[in-house]
Amino acid sequence: MNLKPFEYVEATSVQEAVEALSAYGDGARIIAGGTVVVPLMKMRMVQPEALVSLMAVDGLAEVRADGGVAIGALATHRAVSRSLLVRDRLPILATACGRVASPVIRSMGTLGGNLCYGESASDPPPALLVLGGSVRLRGPDGDRTVPLEALFVGFYETAIGPQEVLTQIEVDPQPPDARWRYLKWTPRAREDKPLVGLAALVEMEDGTCRRARLAVGGVADRPVVLEQASAALSGRELDDQAMADAAEAAAAEVEPVDDLQASAGYRRDMLRVWVGRTLRDIASEERP
């Protein structure tokens, strides 16, 4: 399976990349690690006239402290999952990035590219959604910032314009005392995409849930925050009733996709099951 011919533009700055995108109208696509755009081109699902590579742009793969953590768009899943800073301040994101596909794909694919793809069945987005933060975009009219919650707008659809380049992901710090899980459920093999990719962040105070935030990928048409399930927990003890209420709320609030991998009903059932199990796991965590 081979690629059809395309122009190859190696940008050496973000500005150059933006100019190249503008020059080709809608005919160009950004390429970073290539784990998404190359297969899509081989399958003839996209046929760009030009690929604009970001890989020669200096400094775009940096991960640095910035209130929370600022992650350059070109940081690979492997780099994010192994970064001491991310492991220390955003352990749920390090864990989720460490579960993407298989090790070789993790060392090629980038977090920025992953977000631009806007795929629901992917590990990093739910972790980012429970943490909160924003992405920085550069376009012909300059820079703008989009909150992570507003990034995913539909089925493989994001708020990023066709001539914009995602340059950085700015993630709010994970509350250090929060209990957290990233649960990836794949019905077949370990390296598959998640059918349920559930991120949960629960802050407890004196036996009561002060704040909970749950998000899931793989179930709906895009990665979504489980607002109702999160609300069902806040202010309550993490007892069986509260956890069952949250699981029911999650199953009720999602609009699952229905495809060859699983029916909508099955996805809904599995979400209910895994929210329940994940919360029980969190509740049973022994803390001093």
Next chain:
Amino acid sequence: MKRTVGLTVNGRSETVEIEGHWTLVQLLREGLQMLGTEEGCGEGSCGSCTVLVDGEPVRSCLFLAVRTEGREVATVEGLATDGRLDPVQQAFVEHGAVQCGFCTPGFLMTTKALLRDHPAPTDDEIREYLSGNFCRCGGYTLIVAAVRDAAGGDPAGGAAAEG
């Protein structure tokens, strides 16, 4: 559009004429007539075409050939030295971890990267690291045994894991 790239393959400098839309596996197989690297699925799922670029494992079916300019590529052809098999190859032979052999070059190159990251891997680490390499003969048990053995037989197989 034709263009020329200069790179190092298994320690040898090469200048190759490529098409601008080629992937690395095409550069190797069509440009250099090096047929050791196999293209399986062509979309990054099966791991057969795995090679190392500057020491990092990549899927050569996804990696654009133009990006190899000035880089060092390592393929299965470079594993044996002076007619002696690499310890990983030797272990695959001794364990019969090769059936039809199509996936083997990818398993060998991924294993080289695995042993760099985990010089003494557990079975779980072996299975996790090789989870992106498919053997459709189903020879996984013998492959895991071979890798376990290769790790023991090659204690200097790489720098210590970074963590």
